[in-house]
Amino acid sequence: MDADERDICNYLKSWPGQFVSGREIARRASGKFRFRQDPDWASNAIGRLVERNIIESDSTGHYRLIRKALKEKPKKWISPAIRTILKESGKDFGEEIKLDFDDDDDVL
Numbered sequence: 738m739d740a741d742e743r744d745i746c747n748y749l750k751s752w753p754g755q756f757v758s759g760r761e762i763a764r765r766a767s768g769k770f771r772f773r774q775d776p777d778w779a780s781n782a783i784g785r786l787v788e789r790n791i792i793e794s795d796s797t798g799h800y801r802l803i804r805k806a807l808k809e810k811p812k813k814w815i816s817p818a819i820r821t822i823l824k825e826s827g828k829d830f831g832e833e834i835k836l837d838f839d840d841d842d843d844v845l
């Protein structure tokens with residue numbers, strides 16, 4: 738990935754899930770001076786990113802980053818000492834506890 742493609746991806750990260758026009762990407766991704774010198778600088782880089790399935794396009798020529806499939810990352814412990822303390826206690830801390838509050842309670 739070259740510098741132009743990286744600039745475009747970093748700009749599109751600030752608009753997660755939204756489509757942005759190619760002209761707007763060219764105007765704001767690398768700065769106004771770059772856009773004034775060459776207004777079409779981003780078109781080649783956008784084409785390469787679409788081919789590599791890093792960004793996607795809609796029917797109106799707007800682009801957004803493709804969301805990667807959310808992979809469940811392995812859980813990490815804050816410290817090994819906490820892990821050993823919790824394991825030695827013999828309790829199961831894997832379940833969620835949901836508290837139901839009545840509307841009459843003054844809980845913030």
